[in-house]
Amino acid sequence: MPSLWENWKETALASGIDRQTFNSRLRYRWEPKDAATYAKGTSPFSDWDKWKEVAKQNGITEKTFKSRIWVLKHHPERAATQPYRKTNRKYN
Structure with a gap:
């Protein structure tokens, strides 16, 4: 391979x-x-402002967008376009 x-x-x-x-x-x-x-x-990260705006349009907060990039190591495009995961967590 x-x-x-x-x-x-x-x-x-x-x-x-x-x-x-x-x-x-x-x-x-x-x-x-x-x-x-x-x-x-x-780098693809030079388009930061563009992807931040796309994230905002997709209902993704700036905090979540940054976390996806720096913590989860997502590409900015993925961080801006991947929808939130649905969980069955119940908060008190």
Whole structure:
């Protein structure tokens, strides 16, 4: 089975991304597509304000949005678009 690097190698090299940078980005929980296509010095997190606004439109509070990124290590797009989980918790 080919590694992620082998699957994305051509795209990454065309974007100026070497294997070490690609793997480092994956360790920081970047999506493989983003790790292979964002130029060095940029990131999907540079669109912070855009995703924060999308989260707000989806009824996700800023606190939850930030928590999903920093605690749960979600990609900003996922943090802004994933709906709340429904639980059967009952609060007193």
